Amino acid sequence: MRKITYAQAINEATHQAMEKDDKVFVIGQGCLSPWYVGDTTKGLVDKFGEKRVIDTPVSEAAITGVAIGAAMSGTKPILIFPRLDFMYLALDQIINQAANWHYMFGGKVNVPIVIRGIINRGGEQGAQHSQAIQAIFSHIPGLKVVMPSNPYDAKGLLGSAIEDPNPVIYIDDRWLYDEKGEVPEEIYTVPIGKGNILKEGKDVTIVAVSYMVKEALEAVDLLRKENIQAEVIDIRSTKPLDQELILKSVKKTQRLVIADTGWKTGGISAEIAKRVYNNLYKDLKAPIEIVALPDLPAPASKALEKVYYPGKDNIIKTVKELFNS
C-alpha cells in the first residue's frame, strides 16, 4: 500500500469529505495559510473556493459559535484551531453550547461539528502555544474526543468525526505531521471509542495517547533487548474510552504504565488508572504508573523543554521500575 504522512492523511480526508458532501466546509484561523496549520488544508481553497474554506478574524468565541450554528442548521463544519491553547477563548461555545445543546433541548437539535485542535509543542514556544488539553474536553458530557497517533488513524478518525452527528473534538499533533504510514486511498472510517493494540506483549501494558504512542513503540523495542515484552495500546479516543480493551490487556500483563501528552494531575491517565484499579486491583503485580507532563506550564528554553517533555527514556525507566519493586 502507498505511504503518506500524517499531515497528508488529514488533508486527504478533508478533501474527500468535501468532495463527497457539499455541506462539509472548513472554517478557522490559518486554513488559507501556507504554514499555519501545516499542510493539512493545502489545495482546499483552489478546489472548493472561499465560501467553503473560510479563514477567519481572530475571534475564537464567535467563530466557534458560528460553526456551531452552521452545524445545527444543516451543514457540517470542520472548525480548526491552530493551537489548543486558543480554544480556551471558545470554551463557552464548545462546552456550554455544543456539548450541552442536544441534551438540554431534549434531543431535538443536534450539533454535528468537528472541532480540530492542533497540539504544537516544543520549538521554545512556551506556555501559551504548546498545551495538550484533552483532559478538559474529556471531562465534558456531550463531547467525544479523538487523538490519532498515525496516518491511518488520522484519516479514518477524521472520517468518523465528520460522519458523527455529535460534536467531536479531533486533536492532532504537529510532532506527528511528518510520520509516514500506509493509508488507503479511498474513504474509510476508524471507529470512535475503540482502542488498538499496536504491539503484543505479556509482561506489561503501556497505554498511550497520541504522540506518546510513537514514544511507546520505540520504548518497546528497547525493552525487548532487556527481555521485557510490553504490549502497547493506542487508545485513539480519550472519550469514550475503550475500557474493555485496556482491562483485557492488563488482566493478562498485570502491570500498567500510562503515557499521556497532558499534565499528570486530573488527566486522562488518572481516569484510566482508576478504572483499571477498580476492576483489577487483585490482579495487579505493581502500582500503576503514569508518564505525563509535570504540573507546570510549558517552559520556552530548549534546555528546560528537554526535561519537561517525557519520551521513550521516561517510559523505559518507569517500566523497569515496575519489575524492580
Place this chain on the structure above:
Amino acid sequence: MVRYKDYHKNLLGRSFLSNYMAENISKEILIKMYEIMLRIRRFEEVVGEYISKGEIQTPCHLYIGEEAVATGVCLSLNKEDYIFGNHRSHGHYIAKGGSLKELMAEIFCKKTGCSRGKGGSMHIVAPEEGLLGTPPIVAASIPIAAGAALSFQIKKEKRVAVVFFGDGAANEGVFYETLNFASLKKLPVIFVCENNFYATHMPISKILADTNIARKAEGFNMPGIQIDGNNVIEVYETAKKAIENARQGKGPVLIECLTYRWRGHVGPDDNIQGTHTDIRPREELDFWKTKCPIKRLKRILKISTPQKQKILKRIKKEIEEAVNFAKESPYPEEEDLLKDIFK
C-alpha cells in the same frame, strides 16, 4: 435618582412617541399582532401565578411588557426562517408559533415539555417552527444565529436567522466579534437587541459607557437602528425591511428595541424600590405601563367588542388547556436521565 427621566429624554425626538400609522398593514396582520401579544401576556401572567403558588420552580424570566418585540419580528419571518433566544424567551417561542402545551409542560419540567423536562424555562425549543434554542448564557446565541445564516449562505437558501438578546449582551465580547464577522460576510442575520434598560439588577447607564446600543453597529460597517420596542407596528415594519434586505443578500442589521420588563429580572416580582428586591423606582414602572404595547395597538385597532371577546376567550381556553396538560403530564422517568446525551 429617577432614571426613567433620562430614558425619556433619550427617546424624545425619536419615533417613540409618534403614533405610527398603520395604513400599510392589513387588518388581518394587526389582529394577529394583538392576539399574539395578548397570548404572550396572559401566558406569562399565568406562569407568574404558578410561580407564586410554588407549583413552578424552574427560574422564569418573564416577558411581560416586551411583547411587541417578539411579535413584530416573528410576524415578519417565514416559518422556515430560524430564530434563537436567550433566558427570557417564552415570548419568542410563542410568537414563532410554538405549542403552548409543550411550553407550559416544559416550565412544569414534565416529560411532555418541548425539551422533555431537560431544559426548564431557560432552555426551550421548537425546531418544527424554526426556534432552534434559547441558551441562557448571555450573548451565546448571537454567533450561533450568525452560523445558521452562514449555513443558509453556503446552501444558497434564501432564509434568514434572527437572534434576540438583551442590553446586557452588549457587554459581551462575542457580540462585537459576531457583528464584525456577520458584516464582513454579509450574512443574512438580524440582531435584535431588546433593551429593557437593566442587566439583571444593574441599570445600563452604570455598565455601558455608551448606552446607545444601535450605534455600535456603525463601527462594523453595518446599519444599526434604534426603535420604539413598545410599538409593535414600528417593530414589524423595521424588521420586515431588514429581513427582506438580508434575504436579498444585503447583509445584517442591528435593531435596538427600547422596551421595559414589568417584572424583575427573574420571577413575578416587580423589583420596586422599598421592597425586598429594591431596584427600580415605582414611577419608572408606572411610566412604562402607560406605554403598554398591547393597549397602544388596541387604541388604533378597529375591531368589534365581540371579536375582541372571541380572541380573549380563545386565549383563555388555550392557556387553561396548556396548564391542564402540564399538570397532568408525568415527570421524566429515571431512565430518561441517560437519554439524549448523544444523537
